[in-house]
Amino acid sequence: MKTLFTIILCLAAAFTHAASPLRIGTEPEYPPFEFVDENGELDGVSIQMAEALAASLGRPLEIETIKFDALILALKSGKIDCIISSMTANDERRKSISFSDPYVTTGLAMLVGKDSTIQSLEDLKKPGTRIVAKLGTTGELFARKALPEATITALPQDPACALEVAQGKADAWIYDQLSIFHHHKQHPKTTKALLSPLKAEQWAIGLRKGDEELRTQVNAFLQEFRAEGGFSKLGERYLSEEKQLMESAGIPFIFDGEIKPQTPPSEVAQEKTSGTLFAVLSLFGVGIGITALVKLSAAPGWRKSLPRNLLVAAIIVAALSGACTFILNSLNEGYTWNWAGIWARRAFILEGWLLTIGISLAALILCLVIGIALVVAGRSGIPPLAATARAYSELVRGTPLLVVLLVGYYVIGNAVGLDSKVWVGILLLGLFAGAYLAEVLRGGVESISSTQFEAARAVGFDRFQTYRYVIVPQVVRRVLPAVAGLFIMLVKDSSLLSVIGTAEFTKQTDIARAATFTGLEGYLPLAVGYLLITLPLAWIAKKLEARFTYES
Amino acid sequence: MKLSFKNVTCQFGTQRALDDVSLDLENDEKVLVLIGPSGGGKSTFLRVLGGLLTPTSGTVSVAGSILTPQGLLNHRRANGFVFQSFNLFPHLTARENVALPLEKVHGLTPDESATKALASLARFGLADHAEKLPAQLSGGQQQRVGIARAVAPGPGLLILDEPTSALDPEMSAEVLDAVQALAAEGQQVILSTHSMGFARAAADRVLYLAKGKIIQAAPPKEVFDTDPSPEVSKFLERVMRY
Numbered sequence: 001m002k003t004l005f006t007i008i009l010c011l012a013a014a015f016t017h018a019a020s021p022l023r024i025g026t027e028p029e030y031p032p033f034e035f036v037d038e039n040g041e042l043d044g045v046s047i048q049m050a051e052a053l054a055a056s057l058g059r060p061l062e063i064e065t066i067k068f069d070a071l072i073l074a075l076k077s078g079k080i081d082c083i084i085s086s087m088t089a090n091d092e093r094r095k096s097i098s099f100s101d102p103y104v105t106t107g108l109a110m111l112v113g114k115d116s117t118i119q120s121l122e123d124l125k126k127p128g129t130r131i132v133a134k135l136g137t138t139g140e141l142f143a144r145k146a147l148p149e150a151t152i153t154a155l156p157q158d159p160a161c162a163l164e165v166a167q168g169k170a171d172a173w174i175y176d177q178l179s180i181f182h183h184h185k186q187h188p189k190t191t192k193a194l195l196s197p198l199k200a201e202q203w204a205i206g207l208r209k210g211d212e213e214l215r216t217q218v219n220a221f222l223q224e225f226r227a228e229g230g231f232s233k234l235g236e237r238y239l240s241e242e243k244q245l246m247e248s249a250g251i252p253f254i255f256d257g258e259i260k261p262q263t264p265p266s267e268v269a270q271e272k273t274s275g276t277l278f279a280v281l282s283l284f285g286v287g288i289g290i291t292a293l294v295k296l297s298a299a300p301g302w303r304k305s306l307p308r309n310l311l312v313a314a315i316i317v318a319a320l321s322g323a324c325t326f327i328l329n330s331l332n333e334g335y336t337w338n339w340a341g342i343w344a345r346r347a348f349i350l351e352g353w354l355l356t357i358g359i360s361l362a363a364l365i366l367c368l369v370i371g372i373a374l375v376v377a378g379r380s381g382i383p384p385l386a387a388t389a390r391a392y393s394e395l396v397r398g399t400p401l402l403v404v405l406l407v408g409y410y411v412i413g414n415a416v417g418l419d420s421k422v423w424v425g426i427l428l429l430g431l432f433a434g435a436y437l438a439e440v441l442r443g444g445v446e447s448i449s450s451t452q453f454e455a456a457r458a459v460g461f462d463r464f465q466t467y468r469y470v471i472v473p474q475v476v477r478r479v480l481p482a483v484a485g486l487f488i489m490l491v492k493d494s495s496l497l498s499v500i501g502t503a504e505f506t507k508q509t510d511i512a513r514a515a516t517f518t519g520l521e522g523y524l525p526l527a528v529g530y531l532l533i534t535l536p537l538a539w540i541a542k543k544l545e546a547r548f549t550y551e552s
Numbered sequence: 553m554k555l556s557f558k559n560v561t562c563q564f565g566t567q568r569a570l571d572d573v574s575l576d577l578e579n580d581e582k583v584l585v586l587i588g589p590s591g592g593g594k595s596t597f598l599r600v601l602g603g604l605l606t607p608t609s610g611t612v613s614v615a616g617s618i619l620t621p622q623g624l625l626n627h628r629r630a631n632g633f634v635f636q637s638f639n640l641f642p643h644l645t646a647r648e649n650v651a652l653p654l655e656k657v658h659g660l661t662p663d664e665s666a667t668k669a670l671a672s673l674a675r676f677g678l679a680d681h682a683e684k685l686p687a688q689l690s691g692g693q694q695q696r697v698g699i700a701r702a703v704a705p706g707p708g709l710l711i712l713d714e715p716t717s718a719l720d721p722e723m724s725a726e727v728l729d730a731v732q733a734l735a736a737e738g739q740q741v742i743l744s745t746h747s748m749g750f751a752r753a754a755a756d757r758v759l760y761l762a763k764g765k766i767i768q769a770a771p772p773k774e775v776f777d778t779d780p781s782p783e784v785s786k787f788l789e790r791v792m793r794y
Contacts (some may be wrong), residue, residue, distance in 0.1 A: 455640075455641070458604060458635070458639075459633075459653035460625070460629035460705075461656065461657060462625060469641075469652055470641055473643045474643050548643075550643040
């Protein structure tokens with residue numbers, strides 16, 4: 001009986017093991033290594049490798065496409081088993097995950113302006129040199145370490161980095177050789193590619209710490225694949241042009257670099273998770289508790305039956321904390337917390353938070369000016385003016401803010417010579433939100449009965465007095481909740497400025513998060529930071545509403 | 553009351569609210585009452601007279617001066633207007649409703665405006681309600697605030713457009729008492745009403761308006777008793793039946 005049970009158990013284990021798919025994460029935005037072909041299918045060197053790896057392990061393959069700087073989070077939280085996404089194996093990343101033996105040797109190169117005098121790394125060390133890098137890449141890490149005097153901007157997308165250099169907004173983009181080569185081909189008239197490596201790098205397959213079984217299997221596969229000529233075939237198929245170019249420049253082709261034996265993963269001290277968990281939970285607990293108490297104290301019947309209300313409040317808080325504990329606990333099993341990195345960068349993140357407040361305030365004022373101007377123009381009774389105002393509102397409201405920001409910064413900003421990411425950000429955010437505010441205000445004015453206008457005229461008010469003393473005070477009361485909502489949206493929308501590289505809260509947190517290869521440790525402070533701005537806004541709006549109430 | 557309409561027409565789309573109306577009043581009448589069916593042109597007549605509406609064609613003159621588009625603001629400032637639906641400013645208290653035009657339009661200081669507003673409210677029995685918002689007042693009280701607001705600056709002409717139509721009979725009486733008291737003090741009053749009793753008792757002259765035309769303009773005794781035109785007789789028969 002006992003043996004039978006053991007056999008069944010072994011069979012079951014073998015069966016589930018064989019059937020469990022190999023989940024590989026990649027960001028298909030890096031041709032020819034990982035990309036989406038014209039039929040919408042994933043293709044490239046990494047994809048071919050993934051297929052060969054899954055086949056050699058005898059496991060079905062599942063490919064998850066994930067943003068590059070979220071790949072490590074996905075791996076740590078157990079969403080995927082390994083990363084094949086042209087990821088450089090470096091010590092910073094080794095603090096969070098482990099790597100297989102390397103399979104590609106490449107180096108960081110530079111994209112500079114066509115007429116740039118920059119020749120080498122030394123030329124970048126001058127103070128005030130403007131460097132761009134893709135967020136979370138080794139190019140960014142290298143720039144931050146090697147070029148402390150330079151101004152470094154990290155952007156989330158490759159084409160934006162290339163445009164920065166092409167338009168002369170940045171002096172150099174530091175990225176891997178192949179990317180620099182390809183982006184130079186996109187902007188041949190405005191850029192120059194300097195391919196000799198600033199720093200050698202090796203790419204490897206990312207693995208979860210402690211998953212030694214898979215690591216051994218992957219290393220065995222890589223050795224076998226190389227011996228079989230798998231990499232040579234992939235090189236011929238996907239990179240023949242690059243191979244020729246690199247060989248003619250005397251740089252070894254990426255698959256032919258010297259493969260150093262992989263050093264065993266250095267054990268980096270990890271924070272104890274229980275302390276972190278406690279910190280996160282107390283954060284949630286305090287947050288929920290404060291919010292609940294504020295809401296409760298505002299309720300009219302609160303004091304009448306204090307004990308009962310306290311009991312109910314305690315039960316609700318306990319239930320919510322229980323739910324949080326459960327959710328975070330289940331996450332915690334596969335997640336190693338690393339708060340030290342984020343904490344070390346707190347001043348950097350705080351700078352971003354303060355800038356977000358500044359940008360939001362300035363954009364809010366601009367938004368008010370534009371919103372009011374649009375309403376006045378719309379109601380001016382001058383047909384071309386009114387039509388223009390209405391067309392503006394409709395066009396802007398029908399366009400995603402992301403597009404407004406990218407087009408506004410790279411096209412319009414470039415055309416008028418406005419380079420400051422902060423001012424462009426404020427301007428675009430204000431212009432965008434102004435269109436929404438105009439609609440809210442217009443709705444408010446139109447909701448005022450025409451008899452109010454007539455009554456104001458009857459008592460002798462002129463047009464300005466009518467608005468000043470009769471219409472506006474009533475409109476303010478009616479639109480206050482909607483306007484407060486709009487302002488809160490504006491604060492949160494300011495996070496989108498990170499796409500053009502404004503050093504605001506989200507951007508700074510992203511940089512810190514990418515630099516430390518953490519995930520939730522970056523997102524949780526982000527949530528708290530925005531709440532610290534939006535909750536007071538909501539509170540002020542509530543107070544104002546109460547003050548302006550006139551309907552019993 | 554010196555009042556003259558010359559070929560006044562008011563057109564809204566295809567509808568003629570006033571159809572070539574001419575009228576000359578040069579007598580010492582104090583109270584002019586407009587009666588007639590709904591949609592007959594009473595409101596339009598009063599709005600033109602009050603400077604709230606510019607007629608499509610024709611000229612209107614009040615107290616000897618002809619109304620021009622440029623002069624409408626001053627004309628409105630010189631006269632008072634009371635609406636059927638009160639049209640108080642809902643975000644202001646009764647006192648502020650009366651005081652704000654005094655201060656901003658008639659150039660009184662805030663103190664003078666407040667004092668005058670309180671006096672005007674007291675005159676209509678609203679001394680205890682001065683600090684209430686319109687939403688806290690009854691319909692009759694709101695309409696009396698409306699009258700106080702129109703009267704406080706000392707208007708040449710007080711125009712009331714069906715001031716009691718939104719009120720029950722008891723509140724109507726409150727309001728009509730106030731109007732009659734004003735007339736007794738020498739205020740020139742023009743109002744439209746469905747209260748034939750008030751027209752008969754208070755009017756110096758009654759105007760019957762229907763389909764945008766003045767059918768009869770005569771002292772109340774003539775209109776109601778001795779010599780009503782055939783159309784007026786039919787109207788009176790209908791409204792007096794119940």
